[in-house]
Amino acid sequence: MHMVLLSVRNLTKVYRSGLIRHKSILAVDNVSFDIKEGEILSLVGESGSGKTTTARIILRLLKPTAGSVMFMGKDIWDELRTREDLKWYWRHVNGVFQDPFSSFNPTHRIKDILLRVFNLFDENYDKDAKMKLIYEALQSVGLIPEEVIERRPFELSGGMRQRILISRIFLIKPKLVLADEPTSMIDATLRLGILKLFLKLRDELKSSIIFITHDLGLATYVSDRILIMYKGGIVEEGSPEEILKNPRHEYTRNLLDSVPKLYTSWFKR
Amino acid sequence: MAVLEVQGLKAYYMLRRGSIKAVDGVDLVVEDKSIVGVVGESGCGKSTLARAIALDITPPLKLVEGRIVIDGIEITRMPLDQARKKIAGVRVALVPQAAMNAIVPTVKIKDYIADIITEKNRDLTRKEAIDLAVKRFEELNLPIESLERYPFELSGGMRQRVLIALTTLLNPALLIADEPTSALDVSTQKIVLITIYNVFVKGLVKSILFISHDIATVRQISDRIIVMYAGKIVEIGSTEDVLHNPLHPYSKALMYSILTPELEVRGRIEKVESLMLIGEPPSLINPPPGCRFHPRCPYAMDICRREEPTLIELEKRRFVACWIYLNK
Numbered sequence: 001m002h003m004v005l006l007s008v009r010n011l012t013k014v015y016r017s018g019l020i021r022h023k024s025i026l027a028v029d030n031v032s033f034d035i036k037e038g039e040i041l042s043l044v045g046e047s048g049s050g051k052t053t054t055a056r057i058i059l060r061l062l063k064p065t066a067g068s069v070m071f072m073g074k075d076i077w078d079e080l081r082t083r084e085d086l087k088w089y090w091r092h093v094n095g096v097f098q099d100p101f102s103s104f105n106p107t108h109r110i111k112d113i114l115l116r117v118f119n120l121f122d123e124n125y126d127k128d129a130k131m132k133l134i135y136e137a138l139q140s141v142g143l144i145p146e147e148v149i150e151r152r153p154f155e156l157s158g159g160m161r162q163r164i165l166i167s168r169i170f171l172i173k174p175k176l177v178l179a180d181e182p183t184s185m186i187d188a189t190l191r192l193g194i195l196k197l198f199l200k201l202r203d204e205l206k207s208s209i210i211f212i213t214h215d216l217g218l219a220t221y222v223s224d225r226i227l228i229m230y231k232g233g234i235v236e237e238g239s240p241e242e243i244l245k246n247p248r249h250e251y252t253r254n255l256l257d258s259v260p261k262l263y264t265s266w267f268k269r
Numbered sequence: 270m271a272v273l274e275v276q277g278l279k280a281y282y283m284l285r286r287g288s289i290k291a292v293d294g295v296d297l298v299v300e301d302k303s304i305v306g307v308v309g310e311s312g313c314g315k316s317t318l319a320r321a322i323a324l325d326i327t328p329p330l331k332l333v334e335g336r337i338v339i340d341g342i343e344i345t346r347m348p349l350d351q352a353r354k355k356i357a358g359v360r361v362a363l364v365p366q367a368a369m370n371a372i373v374p375t376v377k378i379k380d381y382i383a384d385i386i387t388e389k390n391r392d393l394t395r396k397e398a399i400d401l402a403v404k405r406f407e408e409l410n411l412p413i414e415s416l417e418r419y420p421f422e423l424s425g426g427m428r429q430r431v432l433i434a435l436t437t438l439l440n441p442a443l444l445i446a447d448e449p450t451s452a453l454d455v456s457t458q459k460i461v462l463i464t465i466y467n468v469f470v471k472g473l474v475k476s477i478l479f480i481s482h483d484i485a486t487v488r489q490i491s492d493r494i495i496v497m498y499a500g501k502i503v504e505i506g507s508t509e510d511v512l513h514n515p516l517h518p519y520s521k522a523l524m525y526s527i528l529t530p531e532l533e534v535r536g537r538i539e540k541v542e543s544l545m546l547i548g549e550p551p552s553l554i555n556p557p558p559g560c561r562f563h564p565r566c567p568y569a570m571d572i573c574r575r576e577e578p579t580l581i582e583l584e585k586r587r588f589v590a591c592w593i594y595l596n597k
Contacts, residue, residue: 046454046455047454142547157549159549187310187311187482188310188482188484188523188526188527189310189519189522189523189526189546190546190547191526191528192526192528192538192541192545193545193546193547196545214454214455215528216530217485217527217528217529217530217531217534218528219530220528220530220534221528221534221535221538241532243530244530244531244532245532254456255455255456256530258455258456258458258459259455259485259529259530260458260459260462260483260485260486260488260489260529261485261488261529261530261531262484262485262488262512262527262529262531262533262534262537263531263533265488265489265490266459266462266463266466266489267466267489267490
């Protein structure tokens with residue numbers, strides 16, 4: 001896990017609003033970092049810290065104002081232009097998002113949703129081969145294929161929908177997965193099972209994963225390395241142990257101090 | 270004397286397709302000068318319990334049976350509208366999750382307080398009510414200027430703190446806080462929690478029932494923790510015991526899956542490996558027979574599928590409802 005897979009350099013995004021009196025918001029401010037093969041990295045910050053904007057630029061859904069994203073040696077905004085280029089990119093860089101409701105067309109069956117994944121592939125599979133791969137992917141995420149394949153998203157619980165989204169990733173086998181608050185709508189007892197799937201994804205497919213989260217506890221559990229974002233910039237970087245034991249930036253210290261803990265209390269009880 | 274006693278409480282949502290048994294036979298006690306946390310995941314009935322005790326009972330929610338005694342008064346023996354008039358806001362107060370919805374947006378905070386307080390206590394004039402509020406705001410370190418503001422001019426955290434000051438102005442015996450911090454960002458959550466704690470240590474209320482899905486937050490403030498699952502209490506004990514030595518299989522799964530930024534958490538998670546839950550909580554219209562947790566429980570036995578376990582006192586003030594312990 002030493003090769004750099006993706007590198008972000010001096011990434012900046014300015015949003016402009018207003019027709020007459022222009023107002024600029026610096027959403028991402030000169031952000032640079034690398035992610036290595038097989039590494040799990042978390043971008044941690046509160047709302048407005050720029051973490052989701054950074055993720056959307058990396059997914060090539062949003063154009064940066066300045067700076068670059070290099071994936072496997074290619075600048076994703078300058079060098080990937082054709083439909084074929086983009087298909088190649090999304091085959092290798094894909095995402096799992098917060099709200100499983102909005103990610104699916106509610107009238108489509110799970111089978112149709114997963115069959116569509118094959119549009120990203122160059123290889124030609126026959127129907128049987130496709131279904132076999134879909135079954136394997138559903139089993140990888142702890143679902144019983146026969147029970148879900150003919151159903152529609154609204155017939156499934158939130159936890160199952162999130163598992164379907166992750167099975168999509170097991171099917172695509174991308175080199176990099178962006179997971180934006182993938183468990184924030186899921187109850188605590190099911191959250192851990194979902195997080196374990198991401199660890200399995202890394203172990204089995206050697207994928208790199210970028211977690212986007214406001215939850216420092218979640219980040220310290222799943223990550224190899226954590227970047228703390230504040231007002232568009234990265235203010236601190238370190239391993240979970242380093243961040244917990246020796247937070248250097250004042251913002252990180254305040255954040256750690258504000259999060260309720262299990263082993264200490266703010267009050268004398 | 271206990272500030273709150275609940276016995277055999279059933280509160281259902283009466284719908285055309287059946288009744289949702291959100292609180293289905295709950296017994297609990299909140300002692301004087303204590304803070305009791307109620308935890309559980311969405312749909313376990315904890316918010317319905319809060320509404321029932323705070324007399325916030327409007328259709329389709331209905332009190333089906335059971336006793337509620339607050340500060341020595343058995344409110345379940347009074348007609349609901351009379352109980353609401355005499356008890357709500359005076360003996361028991363509720364701080365809900367989203368304070369914005371609870372405050373009328375077109376009235377200044379001080380006028381709103383005057384309206385509420387003079388209605389609850391007819392002996393007070395508007396001026397006296399506002400003076401009381403000024404004194405209380407000082408006591409709780411809230412900016413006095415906020416009394417002159419409209420609700421929308423205050424930040425989310427400040428609105429929540431103002432609501433806490435307002436609902437406790439008449440020194441109710443029991444404060445019920447239902448997810449009071451969950452709509453706020455982390456730094457604001459802490460300030461709101463400190464305000465709730467101050468209401469308690471300054472003796473403005475006798476006891477607090479603190480309801481939240483966020484166990485790390487509950488742990489900060491509570492002496493005792495009640496764990497609910499599918500409309501029932503499954504476990505009660507001291508905060509330390511329930512947190513670090515849970516007994517019920519559901520409590521174990523819940524307590525050991527909390528991810529806080531602490532080095533100890535990795536060690537905790539190993540304890541949950543064999544308890545990784547699948548599936549979802551059951552329908553509360555047609556809950557499963559026997560123990561409601563049995564379809565998801567890795568230790569389920571025959572008896573769990575047939576008979577419902579009762580909540581027993583396993584050790585002193587340590588309660589659990591599980592056949593594993595009942596059979597011993």
